[in-house]
Amino acid sequence: MATTNFDCIVVGSGNAGSCAALAAKDSGCSRVLILDKCPPDWVGGNGYFTAGAHRTVHGGLADLLPIVRNVSPGSDLASTIDMDPYTAEDFTGDIMRLGGGRSDPGLVKTLVENSRDAVQWLHDRVRTPFTFSFNRQAYLVDGRQKFWGGMVLSTDNGGKGVIDAHQKALNEAGVEIWFDTPAIEFILEEEAIVGVVARRDGQAVRLAAPAVVLASGGYESSREMRGKYLGPGWERAKVRGTPYNTGDGLALARSVGAKLTGDFAGCHSTCWDFDAAADTGDRLLSNQYTKSGYPLGLMVNSNGLRFVDEGEDFRNYTYAKFGREIMNQPGGCAWQVWDSKTTSWLRDEEYGDGVVRKVWANTLEELAETLAEDGLQDKAQFLDTIHTYNLAVDAFVQQHPTTKWDPAVKDDLSTHSLPLPKSNWALPITSPPFLAVKVTCGITFTFGGLAIDPDTAGVLSEETGKPITGLFCTGELVGGLFYGNYPGGSGLTAGAVFGIKAGREAAKLARRL
Template structure:
């Protein structure tokens, strides 16, 4: 072992995103004297995928009074506070949402650990990290009859989105004395004869360097930025999906762990993907616009493919329960793209941060025929079918309305305003006719966020499990998007950052235990 003290640490975290930052700070607070974060990205790419999020955090809570003390955009005594409708979100509801969207496949012990640890993790982020939490009026509430009505179980975001998340982490890590080395990829995990982790080999300034530590936390994300691994695990068509976030998540953590016989688990054929701006960069996110390339207004209108057909039930559920899977459906369409379409009634409800001027290319027209003509210049193959699809939808909306005159449109609830059962693909909620000019269309494609397959962990410690013994590998932990077995096929929006915080805190705490035990043994 090297005697150079500069190469010895109590805990090394691989990954500078939200999950890794939570692990590093937790380790530092729980007794680790020297904590290091390494990341292969340059400093200007700090933050992993967390930087590209909207800052949404899903958590169990008891309603408005429970969360008012931790947000900065509503005072408990303000008039605004009296005009907010926010139902409590129970552990049972959070659990049911995950299990429902995964069709019962999620590891129940992982789900329980996430759900039961969510509110405490949120409080810790507020108290320790000074996370700039706000109520997500801009994404999770609608102003209906003078009241802000939250929907979909998720109510918290952060000021300045993911940029605010990472800025808060970086400030707190610096104050805590956590070291961060950029442009330092981890290339190998070190272990002793018993299989316990003893450190990491990294490449620094072009040379291989052996770093020593009794605890290592893997927080380097999935493999979504690797075209080859996407094609291998998800299918060849995924090589053309656009990368929403960091270009540095290329499966390194999985490869490192497999080399020390870690067990992999979960949905390696599944991922979080979403409706994404067709004109966004292909292989990496834009650190200025970041999450603004998301196009989540489909619940207010329709989505049609290049042949002029609808292919999903846009009103199946709230946006934050469907957006993580609809990107996949777009990728399956001819050419891997589609159009979102609205009329003048619904268009004003679109979020400006996603559909504002200068954010997205908009196509507008006074008639559906004119709109179809314009789209034909940009990849619409069947103008006649496009028009026929919209008109058939309008007829089904009218038929339902005539049969159900008491059902009213309300975007803040699953309003049941549907289409006539004769429509091949229904729109189950928020089915407004597309009849009032001007008409608006936006071209979208599939943006991949993170992959669901990953490493098997002990839910109580975040320790990585051995494929040989089935027990945790001593000194090796995992958090964030690298955790396997939690999400399958789909996930509830806002769960990702919370997952990183919950299991990051567990990993850091357990890493510190190993360090403290080692010090006690030596004394």
């Protein structure tokens, strides 16, 4: 079998893999190759399906204005923005709080401390089209654009814009990309990875390189692996992104003794359109199937009962775990319900006409009747749940008449008298017309993965606990960073941070030859 030589091989064409490939090229690798088993039309992995959110440490408005496209310094719009700084302590605290303190401190420290530099690198080198995320992370309150939840950066055209920028940068840098070409085996030499065997045009090809970076995602698109690790019932979760993340990277790494780590029973799963396709994301609508307007209303299961505190925290701190809660409900579905006081606050990209099937009604009784035709099992309980909730809101307002509804802050407008309260943003569901949308669980990515060295992104050996020479990892395949939940926007940033490190370390190996 003939051998083709490269300086660095990256497995996976998503955000993380693209960062690794470009960093390797910039750091001295003359010939860099990206392998992906997907066809060209599916380039970009899960990054393509995101909203393009990037969570980063920042010093406030003035710090980020120079890198965004939708607000100019000194403009009238800039003068209306309220944006608190987001410190390293804030970012670290959010990851640790949402993960119950289980996240690997070294990985968290590396992610947090390098987040701002990574975002700047994306802006300067990749020309990532950053914007302030007004539509997802800010509310217009009393004439002010108030950002909330720590995360303020998005990208023009969401994940599509992210991947388009990467593809242009890679093309200009001369990085080769081979699609329809899965990596099937590592080439080992004296316990070091020195390349891969891949399948191209039906034939095995030998590709030599002193460094290989795994950026092939998790196992969320494999029903079998979801059942094995996440448990019974997860086979019915709907895949939000690429159908090609089926755990190949895990199998490859395990074949050379890589250490597994992290929350293999956990995943990023969110409220997802019930009518979306089961086993693949939609390249056109992509993230628009997300249904994250629940803090503005209620979520009720097919038995007519609430099952989460919709106002527990800002959306970007709860959405990644509420999919699991929906999965645990009868039939794996629920309805989000609002009245006319809040429907205008729902984002058009997720709830616009033509995006989602909506049920409107002029009375709650009419709404219950219509939902019963689509799976609601207990109309009486549905009506009682909303009635009891409304009474709890009224009781709270009578006791706290100065509390004001404000979606941009944790306003403490609560139904604390209920066994399951709505802790913030509790408005009564009383003003017609009423709206309901049916949702299910959409799985985004899995949390369990490979153990890596935080400083180099080198994959650790299970036997020695030390990095396996020549093997690196980034993106959703990294384990130990997130447990149970995660702060929104952290995934793309983590992929960039560890991708840049992996690419630069790969170049160091190439320069030694």
